Amino acid sequence: MLPLYLEGNDVMGIFYLYVSKLHLCYLFQEYSSALENASLAEKYLHGGRGQLVTPLLYFYDSLARLAVYPNASCSEQKYILDKVQANQEKMQHWAHHAPMNYLHKYYLVEAERYRIAGEYLEAIEFYDRAILFAKEHEYINEEALAQELTAKFYLEWGKNKIAQTYLTDAYYSYVRWGASVKVDDLAKRYPQLLAPIFQQEKLSIHSSEESTSFNSTSLSTLSNQQTVIGSKTSISDSLDLAAFIKASQALSGEIEIERLLSTLMKVVMENAGASKCALILSEDDNLALIVTAVCSISTFEYTSTEFPSTYLESSYDVPITLINYVKRSREILVIDDAMSVHFLASDSYIICEEPKSLLSIPIINKGKLIGILYLENNLTTGAFTHDRVEVIKLLTTQAAISLENAILYKNLAQAKERLEKYSHTLEEKVEKRTQEINEKNQHLQQTLEELQRTQTQLIQSEKMSSLGEMVAGIAHEINNPINFIHGNITYASEYVQHLLDLIAVYQQEYPHPLPLVEEKAEEIDIDFLATDLPKILDSMNVGSSRIRDIVLGLRNFSRLDESEMKPVDIHEGIDNTLMILQHRLKEKSDYPEIKVIKQYGKLGEVTCYAGQLNQVFMNILSNAIDALEESLVKDKAQMIKDKGKIRIFTELRDSNTVIIRIADNGYGMTEAVQQKIFYPFFTTKSVGSGTGLGLSISYQIVVDKHKGSLTCNSRLGEGTEFVIEIPMQQSAI
Numbered sequence: 001m002l003p004l005y006l007e008g009n010d011v012m013g014i015f016y017l018y019v020s021k022l023h024l025c026y027l028f029q030e031y032s033s034a035l036e037n038a039s040l041a042e043k044y045l046h047g048g049r050g051q052l053v054t055p056l057l058y059f060y061d062s063l064a065r066l067a068v069y070p071n072a073s074c075s076e077q078k079y080i081l082d083k084v085q086a087n088q089e090k091m092q093h094w095a096h097h098a099p100m101n102y103l104h105k106y107y108l109v110e111a112e113r114y115r116i117a118g119e120y121l122e123a124i125e126f127y128d129r130a131i132l133f134a135k136e137h138e139y140i141n142e143e144a145l146a147q148e149l150t151a152k153f154y155l156e157w158g159k160n161k162i163a164q165t166y167l168t169d170a171y172y173s174y175v176r177w178g179a180s181v182k183v184d185d186l187a188k189r190y191p192q193l194l195a196p197i198f199q200q201e202k203l204s205i206h207s208s209e210e211s212t213s214f215n216s217t218s219l220s221t222l223s224n225q226q227t228v229i230g231s232k233t234s235i236s237d238s239l240d241l242a243a244f245i246k247a248s249q250a251l252s253g254e255i256e257i258e259r260l261l262s263t264l265m266k267v268v269m270e271n272a273g274a275s276k277c278a279l280i281l282s283e284d285d286n287l288a289l290i291v292t293a294v295c296s297i298s299t300f301e302y303t304s305t306e307f308p309s310t311y312l313e314s315s316y317d318v319p320i321t322l323i324n325y326v327k328r329s330r331e332i333l334v335i336d337d338a339m340s341v342h343f344l345a346s347d348s349y350i351i352c353e354e355p356k357s358l359l360s361i362p363i364i365n366k367g368k369l370i371g372i373l374y375l376e377n378n379l380t381t382g383a384f385t386h387d388r389v390e391v392i393k394l395l396t397t398q399a400a401i402s403l404e405n406a407i408l409y410k411n412l413a414q415a416k417e418r419l420e421k422y423s424h425t426l427e428e429k430v431e432k433r434t435q436e437i438n439e440k441n442q443h444l445q446q447t448l449e450e451l452q453r454t455q456t457q458l459i460q461s462e463k464m465s466s467l468g469e470m471v472a473g474i475a476h477e478i479n480n481p482i483n484f485i486h487g488n489i490t491y492a493s494e495y496v497q498h499l500l501d502l503i504a505v506y507q508q509e510y511p512h513p514l515p516l517v518e519e520k521a522e523e524i525d526i527d528f529l530a531t532d533l534p535k536i537l538d539s540m541n542v543g544s545s546r547i548r549d550i551v552l553g554l555r556n557f558s559r560l561d562e563s564e565m566k567p568v569d570i571h572e573g574i575d576n577t578l579m580i581l582q583h584r585l586k587e588k589s590d591y592p593e594i595k596v597i598k599q600y601g602k603l604g605e606v607t608c609y610a611g612q613l614n615q616v617f618m619n620i621l622s623n624a625i626d627a628l629e630e631s632l633v634k635d636k637a638q639m640i641k642d643k644g645k646i647r648i649f650t651e652l653r654d655s656n657t658v659i660i661r662i663a664d665n666g667y668g669m670t671e672a673v674q675q676k677i678f679y680p681f682f683t684t685k686s687v688g689s690g691t692g693l694g695l696s697i698s699y700q701i702v703v704d705k706h707k708g709s710l711t712c713n714s715r716l717g718e719g720t721e722f723v724i725e726i727p728m729q730q731s732a733i
Contacts, residue, residue, distance in 0.1 A: 011047030018044065019057050026060050026067070027145070028185055034064040055094055058087040059105045063149075066112040084113065104133035108146050115153050118707070121450045123153060131169075144173030148186070151193075164193045165439045171197060257406045262305045264399050265295035271391050272359065273383055274375035278318045281371035281403075289327065289372070291315040318374050319349040319358070326360045326372050333360045334389060336382040357383035361392060365400035370407075373399075420444065478547070486544035493537045500530050565730060567605035570613070570658065574598075574648060577617040584625050594628055594644040601651040606658055607729050612701045616710075619694035620662050620722050621646065627666035627720060656728045663721035669714045677712050702726060 018041035025034035038061040048054040065080045072080060088109055095102040111126035127150040134143035147170035154163035167190055174182045187194055261279060269277045279293040289312040295305040312320060321344055326333050335341055335358040344350045355376040363370045373396055377383035420440065503526065507513075513521070578585070578596060587593035628644035649661040669677070669684070676682045678699040702710040708726035 011044050012051070013047075015041055015044040015047040015051075016053055019048070019053050019060075022060050022064070023056065026064050027182060029067075031064050031067045034060065035068070038064060055091065055102060055105070058090055059109065062087045062091075062109045063112060066109070066116060069116050081113075084109065088113075099133075100137045104130045104137070104139060104142060104146070107133065108142070108149065111146075111153075112149065115156075120157065121447075121454060124447065127153065140173055140177045141179070144170050144177055144179075144182075147173060151190075160193070161439050162443050165436055165443075167193050168197060168436070257410045258307060260402055260406045261293040261307070262295075264395075264402075265293055265305050268373065268375065268392060268395060268399075269295060269297065271395065272375050272388050273377065274359070275378050276355075276376045278374040279371055280312060280318065280323055280374065282369050289323065291317055292371070294318075316349065319344060319347045321347040321350075322358065322360055323372055323374060326362055327369070330362045330364065330369060332362070332389065332393070333358070334384050335359075336384075338376075353378070356381045359384040359389065359392070361389075361396050363396050363400045363403065365404050370400055370403055482544055482547045486541070486548060489537060489541045489544060493534065493541070496533055496537060500533070503530065565607050565609055567607050568610040570603055570606050570608075570650065570660065571600050573610060573614045574617055574660075577614060577621055580618070581621055581625065584622075591629060591632060592643055594625060594646060597645060597647045599647070599649045601649075603650060603652050603658055604728070606726070608726060609701070609705055612705060616698040616701055616724065617662075619698045623694065624662060624664040624666070624720070627664055631667040652728070658724075658726050658728055660724040661721055662724075663719060665719040668716045668718050668720055670716060674712055674714055678710070706730065 018037045022034050022037040022041060025031070025037060038057065041057050045054070045057070048057070062084045065084055069077055069080050088106065091102055091106045091109065095106045107126045108130035111123050111130060114120070114123035114126060127146065130146040131143060131150065134140075134146055147166045151163045151165075151167035151170060154160070154166065167186070171183065171186055171194060174186065264279065265277050268274070276294070276296045278291060278295070280289045281292045282288070283290050291308055291310050291312060293305055293307055294317045297304075308315070308317065310317075312318070312323060319338075322333065322335075325343070335344075338344060338350055338355050338358050355378045357377040357380065359375040361373045363373055373392070375384065375392075416437070585594045585596060624646050628646075632644070645665045647661070647663045649659075649663075651659045653659055673684060678695050680693060680696040682696075699710050702708045702724055706726040707730060708724065710725075711723045712720065713723065714720035
């Protein structure tokens, strides 16, 4: 095709071809080829202006690039993220104006972006949104793709049971789409996860083959009989009782609505000798009829069932006049020759399709019209004999019961799904219907736990943010006047020195001053003033410098301008934290001084969230001071003898891992306390002394935000050590 398009300069055709190849390559995980075709398609983008295929280029281009992101270099990863961001801006614009067509595409790409960023909670939310919106607006292919990508996400996370649920949904969605090759591809890639489906299909095929073997005998026997309504010709001897029992069992064994309808269509057509069959179901108590299933055959060996779900008045699949007649009369209607019936002469379906024999049977259960079964034979007149009608009547009796059960099951399943969707709590349910519902409940429980952890982090983050703003505000207000004072002390010192020099010259030139001057000089002790005043100014200079250092430390600790990852000096953050805690380290009347021993290694600048790491240092050092003060209460004599010590040790390991150890020589903690030390709201302090959130938040900052580790080592009577390990360089979105 490509040479023809190139020869004819068919830009639109070339564009469509490359986008289609991009779609197929991505669908079968040939990502390199997908990106090549995306690049080629962009060269002919002007051929797709105003076409629906253009958004598909950006959609699959983003997905393909995110698929190769983990294996790309740092520079390539940055280019991929920039390219996807540009694509998403276009998709978001389209989604704003036509959410029914593009919003689920936007959500799916967002989910993949969060996946590669390691933000799993956000990824889960956007995967589910993409599936929901694709399903709601009947994008079966993209619903299947979203379910498959969600399954791969959970597989990479190690949650195989949840992945199996989504993969099963994807399998059936691809089946409904008709993508048989993709279905086979899933079967090859995930044979273990899809094993339950294969076993069920083998059982269904085996049952269907046995039923077909019986019914085919019946049909071959019937094919030689004359079938005219009202004649005395009988073929009851040809009816296969075993085939009828098999058919009845097949109907009664189905509970899922679409499988039941497919089985019903096949069984009825085989036993009635019809070339087409349609099932029209009653939607509600108002008896609004919907053409739910239509089945037609080209030969008696091949059938195809479709599910149009259109209202009767809008359908072109059945004669509306005939169906309305049966709806009103609730009687079986058999017509040997449709062209000879006057009240059907004006029906558009009869005029267009010209069927020969017609049969319409109301399906009634407990006096309620469930639906109408319509059959036709377009090859011969008088196809529906009395015996065949009797068989169909028996089958529709069983079908009425099965349909009622299937509809009830479908309504219950939909109600339960809606309840789970809008519920924020989970309760223990008695006797789960299916394993799928169990797994979904487990998934919801995990989501709630993630939300609780996130809520805890948000509380602490808000608290620290407010504290940081307050500290930064105070530091700013102090900074201006202290800079004014510090800057003018130098000039004041010079001016005072000039005055003192002038007094010295005056004393030298006039050694015998007037009595009044001499009296005033003795009163103010001019010699002492000349000696002490420069010292006072020097002390003021030292004090103002100290205040400036404290203000600078407070501003560095709050780091409100460093919400993103930046290369920083870790040691500076530790020193600023120690400066803020200096008042707790000094000796007091009832507490000895706590000595801090710093053993810093050569680290260089570390890429991190500086403000958040300062929170970690603050939490751990504050806990160390608390532990030393508590140890003093428990054994004051020993603590006075050994003195409280906090040791801070840093080193670089393997050229990319920073190790920070913060240890105290306090009383230590038990094994039971160590196991819960990072749990939210767990604290060993008295009521009102601690929230139990500090170490929990610290753990999330180190592990989740910095992809590192935070461990606690402690033994009773020997003290406690916290070990922080984070990488030197990190990538962030």
